[in-house]
Amino acid sequence: MEIIIVRHAKSAHDYTRWPTDSVRPLSDIGIRRQNKCSKGMYSKNISFNAIWVSPFTRALQTLEIIQNNYHTDITPIIKNSLEVWGEPSDVRQEIQDWYLISPTDKLLIVGHNPNLSDLVYLLTKQNLYLKTSEVVQITYNGEYFLFKNHLTRSQLYLD
Numbered sequence: 001m002e003i004i005i006v007r008h009a010k011s012a013h014d015y016t017r018w019p020t021d022s023v024r025p026l027s028d029i030g031i032r033r034q035n036k037c038s039k040g041m042y043s044k045n046i047s048f049n050a051i052w053v054s055p056f057t058r059a060l061q062t063l064e065i066i067q068n069n070y071h072t073d074i075t076p077i078i079k080n081s082l083e084v085w086g087e088p089s090d091v092r093q094e095i096q097d098w099y100l101i102s103p104t105d106k107l108l109i110v111g112h113n114p115n116l117s118d119l120v121y122l123l124t125k126q127n128l129y130l131k132t133s134e135v136v137q138i139t140y141n142g143e144y145f146l147f148k149n150h151l152t153r154s155q156l157y158l159d
Contacts, residue, residue: 001099002106003123003138003145004041004048007116007130008062009034021084026061030132033153034062037133038069040156046135048108049074050098054082056112062133063110082111088119095123099142126150 010030018024026034053063053076063076081090091109098107109116117130123138123145130136135156137148 001095001103001140001142002048002148003095003140004046004106004108005116005120005130005136005138006041006062006066006108006110007113007132007134008054008056008059008110009037009065010132011058022056025057030058031061031065033133034065035069036158037135037153037156038066040151040158041066041135042069043158044151044156046137048106050102050105051076051108051110052079052082052094053077053109054084054086054111055080056083059110059112063108066108066110076110079111082109082115084112084115086111086115088115088122091115091119092122095140099140103142120147123147 009026011024012027051074053059055078081094113130120126120128120136124147126147128150133153135151139146139148
C-alpha cells in the first residue's frame with residue numbers, strides 16, 4: 001500500500017471572521033501554493049485511488065484543489081481522526097485495518113499538524129515538520145511502514 005500524506009494549504013487567520021478553528025478557509029496565498037504543489041504532485045506521477053480527509057474546511061478545500069488538478073472525482077472518506085488534535089495511533093490503526101481490505105490501494109491523506117507530523121514519526125520514526133502543502137510518501141507492506149519521500153513546496157513547484 002502506498003500512503004500519500006498532505007498537510008492542508010495555508011489558511012486564513014482572522015479569528016473575528018471565523019469563530020471556530022474548524023471553519024477557517026484557505027488564504028489566497030494558500031490557494032495559489034496548493035495549486036502549484038498539486039500540479040507538481042501530478043507531474044511527479046504521485047497517484048491515488050482512495051482519499052481520507054479531515055472534516056475541517058481548510059483540509060476539504062486543499063483536497064478540492066488536488067482533485068481539480070488531477071481531474072478526479074474520487075469520493076473522500078471524512079475521518080475525524082485527522083482533525084488537528086486527532087490521535088496518530090488511531091490513524092495508524094485505521095490504515096492497518098484498511099490494508100486488510102485494500103492492500104494495493106494508493107491512499108491520499110489530507111489533514112493537519114501536529115497530527116500529520118506526529119503520524120509520520122509514529123509510522124516511520126522520521127522526525128520532520130510538515131509545512132503547509134507539503135507531501136510525505138510512505139509504503140506499508142502489512143508489517144512495516146517505510147519512509148519513501150518528503151517533498152517540500154519548492155520541490156513540488158514547477159516554475
